[in-house]
Amino acid sequence: MxxxxxxxxxxxxKLADIYDAVMEDVDYEFWADFIDAIMLxxxxxxxxxxxxxxxxxxxxxxxxxxxxYNVMGTDKSSQMIQKARQKNEEMLCNVxxxxxxxxxxxxxxxxxxxxxxxxxINYLQNAEEVLVFLNEVESVLRPGGLLIFDFTTPxxxxxxxxxxxxxxxxxxxNYRYFRKSSYDADNQxxxxxxxxxxxxxxxxxxxxxxxxxxxQRIYTLQQMLDIIDQTAYNIRAKYSGxxxxxxxxxxxxxxxxxxxxxxx
Ligand SMILES: C[S@@+](CC[C@H](N)C(=O)[O-])C[C@H]1O[C@@H](n2cnc3c(N)ncnc32)[C@H](O)[C@@H]1O
Numbered sequence: 001m002x003x004x005x006x007x008x009x010x011x012x013x014k015l016a017d018i019y020d021a022v023m024e025d026v027d028y029e030f031w032a033d034f035i036d037a038i039m040l041x042x043x044x045x046x047x048x049x050x051x052x053x054x055x056x057x058x059x060x061x062x063x064x065x066x067x068x069y070n071v072m073g074t075d076k077s078s079q080m081i082q083k084a085r086q087k088n089e090e091m092l093c094n095v096x097x098x099x100x101x102x103x104x105x106x107x108x109x110x111x112x113x114x115x116x117x118x119x120x121i122n123y124l125q126n127a128e129e130v131l132v133f134l135n136e137v138e139s140v141l142r143p144g145g146l147l148i149f150d151f152t153t154p155x156x157x158x159x160x161x162x163x164x165x166x167x168x169x170x171x172x173x174n175y176r177y178f179r180k181s182s183y184d185a186d187n188q189x190x191x192x193x194x195x196x197x198x199x200x201x202x203x204x205x206x207x208x209x210x211x212x213x214x215x216q217r218i219y220t221l222q223q224m225l226d227i228i229d230q231t232a233y234n235i236r237a238k239y240s241g242x243x244x245x246x247x248x249x250x251x252x253x254x255x256x257x258x259x260x261x262x263x264x
Contacts, residue, residue: 006195006196006209007208008212008213009210010077011123011212011213011214012055012212013212014079014210015194015196016056016080017171017175018175018177018196019080019083020083021172022171022177023058026118028058028059028062030242031062031242032062034255036066038237039115041244042146042259043145045112046069046113047068047070047112048069048070048110048111048112048113049070049071049112049113050071050074050111050113051063051072051114051116052075053102053116053120053121054074054084054097055075055084055118057095058087060084061095064095065093071095072098072111073097075097075099077099085097102120103136107140109140111141113141113146113147114137114140114141114146114148119253121150121151122151122152122190122219123215125215125217126217130219131227131231134227134228143262144261145259146259147256147257147259148256150253150254151256152190153220153251154185154218154220157185157218159252161181161183164192165179165180167179167181174200176197177196179192180193181193183218190216190218191213191215192216193211193212194214196211221254224254224256228256231258232260234258234259235256235258235259236257236258237257239254239255240253
């Protein structure tokens with residue numbers, strides 16, 4: 001029986017329990033290979049690599065398995081980082097996972113590359129926040145270091161509503177979830193609401209119910225370029241999707257490759 005008022009939770013707290021099941025169709029190994037290829041194309045010798053908003057750590061862990069990098073993974077959600085640490089142990093990997101807000105990086109070391117994937121940057125609600133993010137990351141990159149991140153565009157949101165809205169699924173034998181997804185084109189706001197039910201062994205009786213509301217700001221390529229223009233970064237590339245095609249106004253997901261000046 002569904003209640004009309006499930007307990008509202010912070011983003012990525014309860015969802016952490018079922019995140020990997022909800023994302024089971026995402027090919028994180030392929031995504032890690034894409035980030036690896038970008039790093040090698042644009043940096044002479046990337047060694048120390050920082051993932052921002054790493055979630056449950058899938059990309060960091062695949063990069064670690066390449067045995068070419070020292071990887072640190074960070075995320076604001078302690079529940080997501082807990083899952084990442086569990087996976088790190090199970091996979092016998094060496095990633096250091098830390099709870100950290102990417103708007104307030106508390107790090108004692110610097111990095112050759114920082115990256116963030118899967119539209120985590122769209123959680124930044126306005127241009128000012130994106131600017132804080134860009135400057136914060138620049139402060140932990142070495143001269144010539146790279147910042148790689150993707151974001152989704154209005155065209156993607158319009159398209160994605162069709163398959164994200166009213167999605168229903170089961171996860172980990174004892175969870176059921178429902179996703180509502182809507183896009184406010186005037187304000188470029190994409191909202192996903194998850195209702196998560198913890199089930200009894202009969203997989204029907206609902207023991208507990210939670211909800212999480214996720215709000216993302218959706219940026220056009222030009223809006224993102226205008227923000228980057230206010231920073232010291234040089235734009236090395238903007239890629240459309242998961243290959244090396246140049247992004248344009250028709251792109252759904254854009255990966256930016258920014259480089260810090262060599263002599264800061
Ligand atoms: C769509 S998930 C992507 C997670 C992971 N990158 C992946 O590919 O599965 C977005 C992630 O961004 C994180 N996040 C949102 N705002 C953040 C912030 N200010 N600082 C750090 N992480 C943040 C969330 O906790 C969540 O794990």
